[in-house]
Amino acid sequence: MFPLYDTLRSRRFPIVNWMLILLNGMAFYYELKLGEAGLNRFIHTWGLIPFQLTSSPAETWITIFTSIFLHGGWFHILSNLWVLAIFGDNIEDRMGSGRYLIFYLLGGMAASLMQVFLSPASNQPMVGASGAIAGVLGAYIILFPRARIASLVPIFFIFTIIEIPAVIFLGIWFVSQLFSGWLALYGAEISGVAWWAHIGGFVFGMFAVRLFVRRQ
Numbered sequence: 001m002f003p004l005y006d007t008l009r010s011r012r013f014p015i016v017n018w019m020l021i022l023l024n025g026m027a028f029y030y031e032l033k034l035g036e037a038g039l040n041r042f043i044h045t046w047g048l049i050p051f052q053l054t055s056s057p058a059e060t061w062i063t064i065f066t067s068i069f070l071h072g073g074w075f076h077i078l079s080n081l082w083v084l085a086i087f088g089d090n091i092e093d094r095m096g097s098g099r100y101l102i103f104y105l106l107g108g109m110a111a112s113l114m115q116v117f118l119s120p121a122s123n124q125p126m127v128g129a130s131g132a133i134a135g136v137l138g139a140y141i142i143l144f145p146r147a148r149i150a151s152l153v154p155i156f157f158i159f160t161i162i163e164i165p166a167v168i169f170l171g172i173w174f175v176s177q178l179f180s181g182w183l184a185l186y187g188a189e190i191s192g193v194a195w196w197a198h199i200g201g202f203v204f205g206m207f208a209v210r211l212f213v214r215r216q
Contacts, residue, residue, distance in 0.1 A: 001151045001152070001153050001164070001169065001172070002151060002152040002153075003082075003083065003086055003149050003150070003151050003169070004086075004150045004151060004152060004161065005086060005149075005150050006086055006087065006090070006144075006147050006148065006149050006150070006166070007147055007148040007149075007150070007163065008090050008144060008147050010089040010090050010092070010093035011093055012092075012093055014088060014089035014092045014093065014097075015092075015097055016092055016097040016098075016100050016101045016104075017084065017085070017088035017089050017091075017092050017100070020084065020088070020101075020104060020129075021081050021084060021085060023069055024069055024071065024077060024080070024081055024129055025077070025081070027069045027070055027071075028070075028071050028077045031043075031070065031071070042070075043070065043072075043125050043127060044125055046063060046066040046067065046070060047063060047066075047067045047070055047125030047126055047127045048060075048063040048064060048066075048067035048112050048116070048125065048126040048127070049063070049122070049123055049124070049125050049126070050115065050116040050119050050120050050121070050122040050123075050124075050126070051120065051121055051122060051123050052123075053116055054116065054120045054121075064108075064109050064112050064113070065105060065108065065109065067112065067125070067126055067127050067128070068105075068108035068111075068112070068127075068128065068129050068131065068132050069129065070127035070128065071127060071128050071129070072127055072128065076128055080128060080129045080130055080133055081129075083133055083137075084129065084133050084136065086149075087133075087136050087137055087140050088100075088104075088133075088136050090140065090143070090144060090147075091103075091136050091139050091140060091143070091209075094143055094213045094214065095212045095213055095214060096214050099212045099213075099214070100212070102212070103135065103139070103205075103208065103209075103212045104132050104135065104136065105132070106135070106204070106208070107131065107132045107134070107135020107136065107138075107201045107204050107205055107208075108129070108131050108132030108135070108201065110131075110135065110200050110201060110203075110204035111130075111131020111132060111134060111135065111194075111197040111198065111200045111201030111204070112126065112131055112197060112200075113200065114131075114196050114197055114199065114200025114201075115131070115194045115196045115197040115200065118185065118196045119196070126194050126197065128194075130194070130197065130198055130201070131194070131197035131198060131200065131201035132201060133201070134177075134197070134198045134199070134200075134201030134202040134205065135201040135202065135204050135205035135208075136205060137170055137173070137174075137201075137202055137205060138201065138202040138203060138204060138205020138206040138207075138209065139205040139206070139208075139209035139212075140166060140170065140205075141166060141167055141170040141171070141174075141206065142205075142206055142209050142210075143209060143213065144166055145165065145166055145167035146165060146166065146167070147165070147166040148163040148164065148165060148166070149163065149164050149165075149166055149169040150162075150163050151163075151164050151169060174199070174202055177195055177198045177199050177202070178199060180193070180195045181195035181196045181198075181199050184196075
């Protein structure tokens with residue numbers, strides 16, 4: 001299933017959500033200009049490496065935040081920012097811009113620390129906004145479970161657009177992350193994705209969202 005849009009419309013322009021999209025885009029543009037060798041050094045400097053964070057936290061703690069603005073390729077960044085554009089505006093609408101920014105950053109931090117906790121010896125750099133965006137998805141399933149997500153769904157090799165309730169769409173997504181996370185935890189090689197960061201961000205979003213929403 002690939003989300004195309006949701007049926008909710010925000011009441012205010014989501015300035016922070018678009019600012020986050022712009023910052024991620026600018027960081028990726030900078031990455032493209034570095035060349036292979038320069039990019040490798042850049043990712044190893046500003047990406048989050050679990051072993052370095054656990055062994056030298058005072059020197060590398062900043063990568064908990066810098067890593068969520070870096071991406072590993074075109075599909076990585078475009079898929080992340082597409083999902084953020086669909087779901088983030090409504091969460092910002094309910095929280096307000098300032099609270100939404102704090103929520104987003106804390107969600108990214110929770111996601112990163114979840115992955116580090118389960119893979120403390122890993123020397124693989126973690127990059128991407130996926131964990132922070134997973135926090136947005138966790139908030140969405142709590143605040144708007146009945147919203148409809150227009151999704152591109154393959155049915156017998158034919159793609160069709162179906163409106164799926166958010167609670168079902170995001171529930172399926174979360175179960176898939178759990179399944180992949182457990183496989184990775186027990187040694188399966190699954191494309192190098194930080195599945196537990198997604199899980200950690202989503203769970204954070206579900207439980208922390210009520211602390212950030214404004215009174216109606």
